[in-house]
Amino acid sequence: MVGSPAPPPSNSGSSAAAFKSNASGLSPGLEPTQAASASPAAAAPPPPSPPPVRVPSVTLVAVLGVVGELLARGFLTRLEIRDAERTDARAPALFDRVLATFLAEAWDPEGASRLPIPPPPLGDGSEVELLRVLPAVRAHGGLAGVASWAAVAEAVGLDPATGTAVKILYRKYLDQTLAKPLEVHKEVESSGCNGGRSRRSGSGKDKFLSSLTKDLKRKRDPFVGMLNAVRQVAKNPAEAGMKNYDPCGYLNTAVWLRRHMFAAECLSAERLEGMLNWVRHAAKNPAEPGLIGTDDCDDHRSTADMLRREMRANNIGSASSQNGHYYEDALRCINKSSASPIRPSGQADIPEWTGKAPSRHDDRRALRFLGERILIPESNEALDVGSIGKGRQDNCYCQSPGSIDCIRFHVAEKKDELKRELGSAFYKMGLHETGEDAAHSWTKSEERRFNTIIQENLPSSEYNFWDILRTAFRYKGSKAIASYYHNVFQVQRRAYQNQLGLEADSDDDSIEPGFLYSRQGNIGRSRSRPAASSSGNGKALRLCLILISDR
Amino acid sequence: MKPHRLCMTHHLVLSYGLHNKMEIYRPHKAYPIELAQFHSADYVEFLHRITPETKDLYASELTRYNLGEDCPVFDNLFEFCQIYAGGTLDAARRLNHKTSDIAINWAGGLHHAKKCEASGFCYINDLVLGILELLKYHARVLYIDIDVHHGDGVEEAFYFTDRVMTVSFHKYGDLFFPGTGDIKDRGEREGKYYAINIPLKDGIDDASFTRLFKTIIAKVVETYLPGAIVLQCGADSLARDRLGCFNLSIEGHAECVKFVKKFNIPLLVTGGGGYTKENVARCWAVETGVLLDTELPNEIPNNDYIEYFAPDYTLKVANLNMDNLNSKTYLSSIKVQVMESLRSIQHAPGVQMQEVRLSL
Numbered sequence: 055m056v057g058s059p060a061p062p063p064s065n066s067g068s069s070a071a072a073f074k075s076n077a078s079g080l081s082p083g084l085e086p087t088q089a090a091s092a093s094p095a096a097a098a099p100p101p102p103s104p105p106p107v108r109v110p111s112v113t114l115v116a117v118l119g120v121v122g123e124l125l126a127r128g129f130l131t132r133l134e135i136r137d138a139e140r141t142d143a144r145a146p147a148l149f150d151r152v153l154a155t156f157l158a159e160a161w162d163p164e165g166a167s168r169l170p171i172p173p174p175p176l177g178d179g180s181e182v183e184l185l186r187v188l189p190a191v192r193a194h195g196g197l198a199g200v201a202s203w204a205a206v207a208e209a210v211g212l213d214p215a216t217g218t219a220v221k222i223l224y225r226k227y228l229d230q231t232l233a234k235p236l237e238v239h240k241e242v243e244s245s246g247c248n249g250g251r252s253r254r255s256g257s258g259k260d261k262f263l264s265s266l267t268k269d270l271k272r273k274r275d276p277f278v279g280m281l282n283a284v285r286q287v288a289k290n291p292a293e294a295g296m297k298n299y300d301p302c303g304y305l306n307t308a309v310w311l312r313r314h315m316f317a318a319e320c321l322s323a324e325r326l327e328g329m330l331n332w333v334r335h336a337a338k339n340p341a342e343p344g345l346i347g348t349d350d351c352d353d354h355r356s357t358a359d360m361l362r363r364e365m366r367a368n369n370i371g372s373a374s375s376q377n378g379h380y381y382e383d384a385l386r387c388i389n390k391s392s393a394s395p396i397r398p399s400g401q402a403d404i405p406e407w408t409g410k411a412p413s414r415h416d417d418r419r420a421l422r423f424l425g426e427r428i429l430i431p432e433s434n435e436a437l438d439v440g441s442i443g444k445g446r447q448d449n450c451y452c453q454s455p456g457s458i459d460c461i462r463f464h465v466a467e468k469k470d471e472l473k474r475e476l477g478s479a480f481y482k483m484g485l486h487e488t489g490e491d492a493a494h495s496w497t498k499s500e501e502r503r504f505n506t507i508i509q510e511n512l513p514s515s516e517y518n519f520w521d522i523l524r525t526a527f528r529y530k531g532s533k534a535i536a537s538y539y540h541n542v543f544q545v546q547r548r549a550y551q552n553q554l555g556l557e558a559d560s561d562d563d564s565i566e567p568g569f570l571y572s573r574q575g576n577i578g579r580s581r582s583r584p585a586a587s588s589s590g591n592g593k594a595l596r597l598c599l600i601l602i603s604d605r
Numbered sequence: 606m607k608p609h610r611l612c613m614t615h616h617l618v619l620s621y622g623l624h625n626k627m628e629i630y631r632p633h634k635a636y637p638i639e640l641a642q643f644h645s646a647d648y649v650e651f652l653h654r655i656t657p658e659t660k661d662l663y664a665s666e667l668t669r670y671n672l673g674e675d676c677p678v679f680d681n682l683f684e685f686c687q688i689y690a691g692g693t694l695d696a697a698r699r700l701n702h703k704t705s706d707i708a709i710n711w712a713g714g715l716h717h718a719k720k721c722e723a724s725g726f727c728y729i730n731d732l733v734l735g736i737l738e739l740l741k742y743h744a745r746v747l748y749i750d751i752d753v754h755h756g757d758g759v760e761e762a763f764y765f766t767d768r769v770m771t772v773s774f775h776k777y778g779d780l781f782f783p784g785t786g787d788i789k790d791r792g793e794r795e796g797k798y799y800a801i802n803i804p805l806k807d808g809i810d811d812a813s814f815t816r817l818f819k820t821i822i823a824k825v826v827e828t829y830l831p832g833a834i835v836l837q838c839g840a841d842s843l844a845r846d847r848l849g850c851f852n853l854s855i856e857g858h859a860e861c862v863k864f865v866k867k868f869n870i871p872l873l874v875t876g877g878g879g880y881t882k883e884n885v886a887r888c889w890a891v892e893t894g895v896l897l898d899t900e901l902p903n904e905i906p907n908n909d910y911i912e913y914f915a916p917d918y919t920l921k922v923a924n925l926n927m928d929n930l931n932s933k934t935y936l937s938s939i940k941v942q943v944m945e946s947l948r949s950i951q952h953a954p955g956v957q958m959q960e961v962r963l964s965l
Binding site: 400401402404405409412423424425426427428431464476482483485488489490532533540541552555 | 628
């Protein structure tokens, strides 16, 4: 009974039954390999099927379980496991070898050498068996859930004081490599089925083992179950169109499989054509809405990326680090697609560096995106050093220097100067709509209405006048309203505060009632025509103008 | 966050006449596909579609993308992102094509945005996009961040690569946003030692900050030999900032910009944080002057927003009378740790690194 593996069930519904019938957990390590050779994706050679002479221990079963898991994912294809290693005593050594092989395959060969296996001894001289650490941590709730690393250390047979060291080891060796893919895979498989969470909590090595075993059984089923699911979808596309109709993750597996197949072989003609059409379309209409963000285009993008990478890879020299980059990139792509429900990590895709910058001619398209020229200084020699940054002169001849009107006049004066200097750039930069010039497009009655709305909805803690403003001035648009508020209203408010000598906080938007009243009276006074102003300052302003022209 | 501070900055720059010494360009609006060079496609698409009117229908997406609270949905949000990101992208391209030696985009520098979510009022990470653009023409790019907050979005984007070295000076501890940026975070895999974090405490003053900055950046440039530098000049590291807690004056802040400029390496300068509008405008106007080797007179010329600079209408931002919690020993230990990190990078990247030894 021990030596003969149970045949894979022919339909998905029997997975529960199959688990029950194999509850003893005997020889699970053999079944995944059989599934691996049955699947079209993994090219694992059929492993030898030795008859174990006695019931394998829990530890050995765990190791074989991990082996099966990795084989089903396409790793360890060249790993030969000898009969002699399938013993309890050799289980830890076998695990170390498996881990080393997996690291060499999943990362570049140099990366594997960075993590010595077995790990060096701890500070107190004790050796750590990674194989024992993995189930212990899982039993304590995984990396995130461990409450006490001292307890984990104890469970592994080490001094509790080495808890931190065990944690570091786990993170370096097992979290990045094994546990994550396993955890990820379980999440894919168990979403929607049986509520995977209850399986992962709990304590004890047997719980870990049984959950792993269950997982292995389910791993085998998906390939057959998945084919059935795909067949179902083909028969009833409308029914399966509902996004959530994928309770056992079969369709995810199907997508992963297809991607894996196409990544490894050359791209099919239709796929290439579809992708090239999309790229062409994107180049012609970059601003088109909906161009990205759909499933189709994500496919096209990843195909395009892969094609480009493959093409570049053939031109790159044999610098090992670059090959390593490419290898890791490609694998990351495959791994990512198999872990599709998980949020992608936050890293950017770095472009390849071929050793020299691209020729300017290749990048002609980018020349369109250097910014629209607004203002270029005429010549550097004619620069009047004194004209740079002339500060504010306080010796004006206004009737009441420093008053609101005086300031407004001088601001207008300076702005006219700037307008003459900048020419058309003045309008291109939108300066004709900043400051109090923003009020030009508002009639007197509109401005009064603005003021009244704010008066009637004086903000206490919230700016509840915005909605009312937006409704009242809907025809102007929110841009115009915001512009008026910041350029006219707030500036005048600040001027009012300054006149009163109030300590102003630029971020305190509460409004003094006195300001609103004084504003009602002043609305409509145009600042840009100071000579025509009807205030008592008229005479003084004219004097200023004359003085200026005398210079 | 007050985008109005950008208006104020530009007005100051123009009223000081600095436009006579530099070229001014209007950027193109970045296309969604350009934004998706870094960000995930679904996030960009969501930013494109969401409006304040429809946001209540997408509660779960808002949570997923971290929109709604620190990063509110407002009218023309996407256009805003397109403009400032387009600015940094165009700036990077101008540097690549050698049509400019220094390119400034005060509207950029939103360093918290992540690949699939907004953060800290940053929606699109224009810095990452700009750096990716620079990486097409340069083997190595150095990123320096003097915002009071940790430049987490940029660091995370390039955490595993040695082609970008990120150096961030920021306040760390007391649950200060975003909570990352410990000195021990140095990068991983190929990027190990290519992320440098300088965590600081409240109240650091001009002298301590500039000394530390110059020592570290000099060593970084000497060791790393970048082809281009991106400098994020967040102004919330100034004294009296609404959210910041440092005690730098504008002179101190601008000193750092001056120092980086001296290397004569293609330089992309962006804005960033800064929550006391008028001080932000002052700071960035002064720094525009610094980049143009022009010292601005203290009196602020008349401009549309002159009233904001009352009562004295000058460029000065007075320091606060606060304690500098960064002791000499603390700063010295930071410096030592950073230097040690830099020693691990013997040559420019591409050379095999030493085997990682398990250290406890």
